[in-house]
Amino acid sequence: MAEIRIQNLHKAFAEFTAVKDSSFTVNDGEFFCLLGPSGCGKTTTLRMIAGLELPTSGQIFLGGEDVTFKRASARDIAFVFQMFALYPHMTVRQNIAFPLVSQGMAKSEITQRVAQAANTLHITGLLDKSVSGLTSGDRQRVALGRAIVRQPMAFMMDEPLGALDAEFRELMCEELRGLHDRLGATTVYVTHDQREAMSMADKIAIMNQGVIEQLGAPQEIYERPASVFVADFMGSPSMNFIPVSAALARGATTIRVSGASLGLPAVSDAVTERPLLYGVRPEHIQLSADTGLRAEVVGVDYLGNCQIVTLTTAVGSTVRAKVDVRSPAQRGDQVGLVFDAAQVSLFDAASGRALRTARDDIPVSLIGTRGGAAHG
């Protein structure tokens, strides 16, 4: 097991820069997610750590050793791909044993290691089955078995659940995180699904156009997005942004939008008149009959345990609110929007960066709670 340290990593493909001057550290035993949309550079970063791509510049340290220009096979890393490439003519046991056999390991040790890996993954009963008859979930478990049997210093996973059905993905998330807790192995995991990242990661690096936009614990990234991009990417439905142009004094706790006064956490520094974005998450909005920003209901989406109400505000922006299923809302209703001021984020519209408020002074573990929460 090992720490992975990335220093000023840069990768250009001809004209296109895939990864720009990235630096970060994955601590020993951490479950680290590289998260972002297609083409953001997350897979390229992962492939450079694994040695499947060489960086244009920068350095990669694995367990303190500079491995930047070492071959992939000399890095002691196991890679799990989205498309589980198993040998179809072999049994589960032969598939899992394969990396050890090719290393020339003694037979007795292979037997023991395979049994151990199968036990960890709860697939002991499948060992003598043919791979071709397995369900997609079991195939992915075998692919994981082939990675863990080597007992490498670190795991690289490239959207390993991407090919699975939605409902099954949720179950595999639980399982992967459970596996990580048992093995304690340093893991770098690439995904475009914020929900996967939120449920599994110790730390998330959210990437956009080759740059890490924010690095932090899942709840920190969700609660205190550093930019509009991050705020928009995390959460479903994503954060609402209401455009407003205003100057704010230091300590201001309200902002005027189209006749309504909207609450904010106290602004840390004075803001000169400029276009701003008032950011509020769907779950921090309540519908009210007569107070708040005026809006019209344009759609209602039932989700079983809640409903998403889509509204058009008096200032023309679209807002989505997540409200109780019993709350009556129908297309065409005129309502007021009331925002939970303590939970609001404020952004500079031009740069997209978050402006500092009193919210940044609260310990992350207490944000959004009244009691204080631990992350599983």
Place this chain on the structure above:
Amino acid sequence: MADLKIAAVSKHFGQTAAVRDLNIDMASGEFVVLLGPSGAGKTTTLRLVAGLETPDSGQVWINGRDVTQVAPALRDVTFVFQQYSLYPHLSVYDNLAFPLRSPLRKTSEDDIRAKVTEVARMLRMEDKLQNPATRLSGGQMQRVAIGRALVRDPAVYLMDEPLSSLDAKLRNDLRLELKRIQQDTQATMLYVTHDQVEALTLATRIGVLDHGQLVQLGTPQQVYEDPASVAVASRLGSPRINLLPRAALAHLQVPETVTTLGVRAEHIQVCHPDTLAQANAQARVERIERLSDQYLLHLSLPGSEQGLIASAHPGELARPGEDIHIHIAHSLWFDAGGQRVRH
């Protein structure tokens, strides 16, 4: 726009019954989503309606006409596939115009231009019309593929997981857009997915398929709140419904035939001193999961391995390792065969 009737349709492939005695009656303008795991018969149903498969028995009626023996091209349906197939050498405009230029239909170039412009506006792609199809992002390509179905104004739209190949975020955006388009055009749509969020938000009615059989057909509310079986209950809802053996909550009063209790995460409340009188079970907090706006308490019931997931409000969070009292406000009952036992 037309109504669609699938009457007692069955289809076998060799020994496998892909669709068994399926009956669905769709009114014009309805959005029916077929939901089920891989192999449930969802795609086969679409292909039967499209005429890409012929049923062993039963009929397909479109707009009051029995089309069971009618060739696909003459059924007036369009099919949107999971993998968008655009003509790479054509512009967005020409891709959208393509179905209208078919020799089977004689549409003037003026009418084509009017129709393509209208659909492009609906898809919010007016400014991309002259782009080559290959210069689009995945989401834009899929929008063009959907647009190609829309220009034709068919009687019925058939969509086979049209969003599943897209990024999570794009999928959400396009899902909302698709719903808006369907509401604006009042198109009749039969849509297949295994994503329960798509089903809940898009459908006027959801048809849940399991092993080729329609196990329930109803509004999203009916299917979520009043499921006919364990299979339906566990297909809808995130987190998934908790399924507990009767013995795990032995003190709850339920009919004799009940073997399984289904409890949704939102129906479990953590009791605090004021609400302690309501408590009807004890549990230990194993861990707390933070999913963006949701807190999930992973609980275990005393004296069993049984796990339970409860969604908690920030105000009622407990700590890992803590023993708590919970109030199970509502449970669904199922018999040994997985069928619902009603109160």
